[in-house]
Amino acid sequence: MTDEQIERLVEHMLQRLQPPLLVMVTATKGYREAIRSRLAGCGHRLHLALADGIEDEMQWKLLGEAVATSVWQQALPQTPYRALVLPFLDYPLAMDLLSGTLRSPVAQRVHDALLTGLPVFALRYHCDPASELNQLQGAHPNSAYAGHMHAALTRLSEIGVTLCNINELLEKLVSGNDAALVLASTTSVTRRYLTVSDVEINPQLASAPEAQLTDAAIEYLKNKTKEKILP
Incomplete structure (x- = not known):
């Protein structure tokens, strides 16, 4: 690819x-x-x-x-x-x-x-x-x-x-x-951004509907995806 x-x-x-x-x-x-x-x-x-x-x-x-x-x-x-x-x-x-x-x-x-x-x-x-x-x-x-x-x-x-x-x-x-x-919204929900450390420990956190990722966490996921795709 x-x-x-x-x-x-x-x-x-x-x-x-x-x-x-x-x-x-x-x-x-x-x-x-x-x-x-x-x-x-x-x-x-x-x-x-x-x-x-x-x-x-x-x-x-x-x-x-x-x-x-x-x-x-x-x-x-x-x-x-x-x-x-x-x-x-x-x-x-x-x-x-x-x-x-x-x-x-x-x-x-x-x-x-x-x-x-x-x-x-x-x-x-x-x-x-x-x-x-x-x-x-x-x-x-x-x-x-x-x-x-x-x-x-x-x-x-x-x-x-x-x-x-x-x-x-x-x-x-x-x-x-x-x-x-x-x-x-009529209600407020406290959201915490997921860091690289968070997604390293538990990658499934990124798939949660309420997940908010830092730029570094997004870049980390991109790199991990590329590693899986490329031989």
């Missing part, structure tokens, strides 16, 4: 050590292809919970592992996730979360995630009257009702749903900024 191939293999193995993202996809119209394309290159494993009535279901399934409908519509999967992502948070879903109505399985699972302290990130394009998408559809961001919507969005942030655009979301995920994820 070439050095480039080894490097790609090591990067893939390190990626597998990180918890996946749970992406809950609804049928809301607008920006679907663009958002799907950006998430495809986010550098993280994706588990996809696909709501009923999605016309582009097959395209989403290409992005990662689809969670069975019979599983996620009944309860939040037991997999340790890095965060829950809502690419298409529209106003009805936002209001369901705020009111506690929870009429849909998606709202119920977001409710479960917030209760357990799992960070929840939602793209704001479909619920924010000031977004380009809503303005293209005729929204007037300075209207009285738009002000009511903005106030509701503020309350949504207060209960633990972090609203962002796609660039802000990907920056958090690509940079590996776990501090931002912890701040978005």
Whole structure:
């Protein structure tokens, strides 16, 4: 194998050590292809919970592992996730979360995630009257009702749903900024970085979902992987 191939293999193995993202996809119209394309290159494993009535279901399934409908519509999967992502948070879903109505399985699972302290990130394009998408559809961001919507969005942030655009979301995920994820959570968890000594004594520690490695520990694992591959 070439050095480039080894490097790609090591990067893939390190990626597998990180918890996946749970992406809950609804049928809301607008920006679907663009958002799907950006998430495809986010550098993280994706588990996809696909709501009923999605016309582009097959395209989403290409992005990662689809969670069975019979599983996620009944309860939040037991997999340790890095965060829950809502690419298409529209106003009805936002209001369901705020009111506690929870009429849909998606709202119920977001409710479960917030209760357990799992960070929840939602793209704001479909619920924010000031977004380009809503303005293209005729929204007037300075209207009285738009002000009511903005106030509701503020309350949504207060209960633990972090609203962002796609660039802000990907920056958090690509940079590996776990501090931002912890701040978005309703509970705090003390994390200790694993050192070279830790992974030398017990390499299995690196595969734990909550594992955070120092740069030196990551380099050590890369070298150990190369030793196993090269004759």
